[in-house]
Amino acid sequence: MSAPASPPPATDRLRHKTVSAAVTESLRQRILNGEFAPGIQLRQDALAEEFGISRIPVREALLQLEAQGLVRIVPHRGAVVTGLSVEEVEDIFRLREQLEPPLLALSARRFSEADYRRLRSLTDGYGAALEAGQVDRWGELNRSFHLDLLRHADRPRSLSIVSGLLQDCDRPTRLQLSASGDTERADHEHTQIVALCEAGRINDAADLLQAHIAHAAVSLVAIYRQAHTG
Amino acid sequence: MSAPASPPPATDRLRHKTVSAAVTESLRQRILNGEFAPGIQLRQDALAEEFGISRIPVREALLQLEAQGLVRIVPHRGAVVTGLSVEEVEDIFRLREQLEPPLLALSARRFSEADYRRLRSLTDGYGAALEAGQVDRWGELNRSFHLDLLRHADRPRSLSIVSGLLQDCDRPTRLQLSASGDTERADHEHTQIVALCEAGRINDAADLLQAHIAHAAVSLVAIYRQAHTG
DNA sequence: CGAGGGTAGATTGTATCCAGAAATGCCGCG
DNA sequence: CGCGGCATTTCTGGATACAATCTACCCTCG
Numbered sequence: 001m002s003a004p005a006s007p008p009p010a011t012d013r014l015r016h017k018t019v020s021a022a023v024t025e026s027l028r029q030r031i032l033n034g035e036f037a038p039g040i041q042l043r044q045d046a047l048a049e050e051f052g053i054s055r056i057p058v059r060e061a062l063l064q065l066e067a068q069g070l071v072r073i074v075p076h077r078g079a080v081v082t083g084l085s086v087e088e089v090e091d092i093f094r095l096r097e098q099l100e101p102p103l104l105a106l107s108a109r110r111f112s113e114a115d116y117r118r119l120r121s122l123t124d125g126y127g128a129a130l131e132a133g134q135v136d137r138w139g140e141l142n143r144s145f146h147l148d149l150l151r152h153a154d155r156p157r158s159l160s161i162v163s164g165l166l167q168d169c170d171r172p173t174r175l176q177l178s179a180s181g182d183t184e185r186a187d188h189e190h191t192q193i194v195a196l197c198e199a200g201r202i203n204d205a206a207d208l209l210q211a212h213i214a215h216a217a218v219s220l221v222a223i224y225r226q227a228h229t230g
Numbered sequence: 231m232s233a234p235a236s237p238p239p240a241t242d243r244l245r246h247k248t249v250s251a252a253v254t255e256s257l258r259q260r261i262l263n264g265e266f267a268p269g270i271q272l273r274q275d276a277l278a279e280e281f282g283i284s285r286i287p288v289r290e291a292l293l294q295l296e297a298q299g300l301v302r303i304v305p306h307r308g309a310v311v312t313g314l315s316v317e318e319v320e321d322i323f324r325l326r327e328q329l330e331p332p333l334l335a336l337s338a339r340r341f342s343e344a345d346y347r348r349l350r351s352l353t354d355g356y357g358a359a360l361e362a363g364q365v366d367r368w369g370e371l372n373r374s375f376h377l378d379l380l381r382h383a384d385r386p387r388s389l390s391i392v393s394g395l396l397q398d399c400d401r402p403t404r405l406q407l408s409a410s411g412d413t414e415r416a417d418h419e420h421t422q423i424v425a426l427c428e429a430g431r432i433n434d435a436a437d438l439l440q441a442h443i444a445h446a447a448v449s450l451v452a453i454y455r456q457a458h459t460g
Numbered sequence: 461c462g463a464g465g466g467t468a469g470a471t472t473g474t475a476t477c478c479a480g481a482a483a484t485g486c487c488g489c490g
Numbered sequence: 491c492g493c494g495g496c497a498t499t500t501c502t503g504g505a506t507a508c509a510a511t512c513t514a515c516c517c518t519c520g
Binding site for chain 2 (some may be wrong): 017018021056059060063064066067068075076085087088091092094095098099154155156157158161165168
């Protein structure tokens with residue numbers, strides 16, 4: 001679409017440093033948004049023409065996406081968008097249950113007033129996005145919230161892993177949003193976790209976080225299983 | 231592949247499907263072996279000339295390595311080999327302590343006689359590599375052993391994460407090998423873990439695995455800290 | 461003599477082009 | 491009428507060439 005025909009405009013509003021990075025981000029968003037469903041084959045030529053660029057940045061973007069696990073590249077056969085099996089979804093949520101609560105316990109002790117303000121603004125935006133029905137917005141806010149909760153845990157590798165898990169949760173979670181109605185509970189739990197941290201009840205906050213993840217897991221797995229069997 | 235002298239032996243005996251994959255593997259091995267030390271800048275042109283290929287596969291290889299966390303690419307400034315800080319090493323071992331034992335408990339119940347044979351052959355090769363002083367061989371064997379222990383846990387994402395953790399342990403662990411002498415204990419612990427599994431004492435095996443990882447962690451962190459302060 | 465700017469070199473990022481492999485369709489044969 | 495081999499066609503992988511950017515050195519000016 002939108003035949004660019006203008007090299008200087010700095011890749012529209014994406015003022016990324018390189019075209020590769022911009023394409024990577026764009027494709028990532030589109031995959032997470034479901035515009036590219038699992039199983040879809042991404043052809044380099046078509047994408048390059050659509051972006052108005054050469055195939056080289058597209059190939060590098062696909063390489064990065066493969067490393068993130070969003071696509072799978074088979075030699076000489078191209079890149080296909082990956083889907084998550086029920087087992088993978090269960091595994092991801094189990095890992096989150098196992099990893100996030102102890103990290104929260106470490107992180108919560110170092111929260112400053114600015115951190116609490118930021119967390120509250122995220123929960124507020126979360127509720128607003130819910131009412132406005134902005135599903136894609138919600139996913140990004142949820143991920144930011146959970147990562148912000150653990151920000152001060154000072155465990156770089158753990159945070160990197162959790163960040164990847166959250167990204168992979170993001171896709172199927174949007175299915176849940178459209179189908180299920182327990183997003184208000186999630187919102188309430190988010191708010192309560194922050195309140196417990198601020199009250200110094202860190203262990204209770206960690207327990208609630210675990211329960212929060214478990215809640216999301218059960219409803220999501222149920223929906224996911226239903227979608228795959230029906 | 232037409233021009234350069236000898237097409238097939240270009241990437242030694244690595245008969246990978248694509249040149250990119252071959253270069254990726256070769257560079258990965260060299261970084262893990264310490265041939266490319268942290269902080270070293272990898273220049274695309276030099277690598278391309280050395281391999282007798284163009285820069286394109288080199289770029290794609292560097293992209294993949296960046297995704298694996300082995301190098302860091304800064305736009306217009308090239309790729310530098312990353313090093314692990316003491317905090318990262320501690321974090322990685324803590325994650326292994328947390329993740330591997332429960333996975334072993336799940337996996338051990340499904341071990342077949344063939345699995346035990348394979349595990350024993352790995353521990354045997356491990357000891358042989360120790361005596362022969364083949365440090366690089368040891369790293370690969372150690373990683374294979376730990377992954378084989380968890381192979382039947384049926385947790386795809388967990389295994390993928392642990393695999394990454396093991397790879398990152400590999401580099402600093404080789405420092406430990408040259409300096410410390412407690413590799414025999416590691417070998418003994420490996421053997422004992424397998425024996426406990428075979429005896430059906432799965433919980434004991436999981437406990438020993440955790441202790442095994444903790445042992446490696448304390449000696450490695452000590453050496454690592456010493457190397458970084460001195 | 462030191463600091464700032466400018467130019468030249470090197471290095472990365474991107475586009476265009478060619479070769480090889482895989483999928484597809486067609487034709488001939490059983 | 492169905493199946494297998496073969497040619498075409500399409501797509502990806504790689505090489506070469508060009509443009510943009512950063513770095514480093516040197517020259518000039520205060």
